[in-house]
Amino acid sequence: MGLFSSGKKAAKLAFVTMPMAALGVNQLRMGNQHIKALWRSSFSPACPECERGVLLKAEDDPQAFEQVPKGKMRVLHRWGCNNCDFALLEEDDVKQVKAHAARYRNERVKAQLTSIERDEIDRIARSHQLHSRAFFIASVIAAAGFIYMLASGAGILIALNWLSIGFALWIFGMKKSYRSWQVSSGQLFVEGAFWFWFQHQKWII
Structure with missing residues (x-):
């Protein structure tokens, strides 16, 4: 029974686990799970x-x-x-x-x-601004990863994982940039403020 079990595990390693690792299936699964979590946090x-x-x-x-x-x-x-x-x-x-x-x-x-005093409001706006920059930088890195994956001959699905992550991070950066503008300008409860910011203000701050 032990020999059969060991042989079964060896066969699974040789014919399932190793080929899947070579094809990048495990990495693709991890990337899909991460994208799912980012997507859910973006739209939930x-x-x-x-x-x-x-x-x-x-x-x-x-x-x-x-x-x-x-x-x-x-x-x-x-x-x-x-x-x-x-x-x-x-x-x-x-x-x-x-x-x-x-x-x-x-x-x-x-x-x-x-x-809240004005100094505290400026501190909150600054915090949103720093988070925004971090997300924008991370999105550029993810986009560079997408280009590198394509250039190195990696599978298109794996490369698209990087592009999707970069897109989600860019959305987060835009959200934090908008929050910074809202706090600093006092436009927290103004209808249509987002579209005004989107059309007339800087996205990357």
């Missing part, structure tokens, strides 16, 4: 409390009900942060969750700004 509702995690619907999915005008009922689900203990109840609709999280964050930030 951001946590309004810690601003580092994203809000995900609870796996056990406890439900609650809320009555709204005209006698209708809303079915609410628990959405929790994957980084902190923050949670809220909202419909099974990402747009609704984003709007709920935005209202909560705006109220929290508005309350904080009333007691």
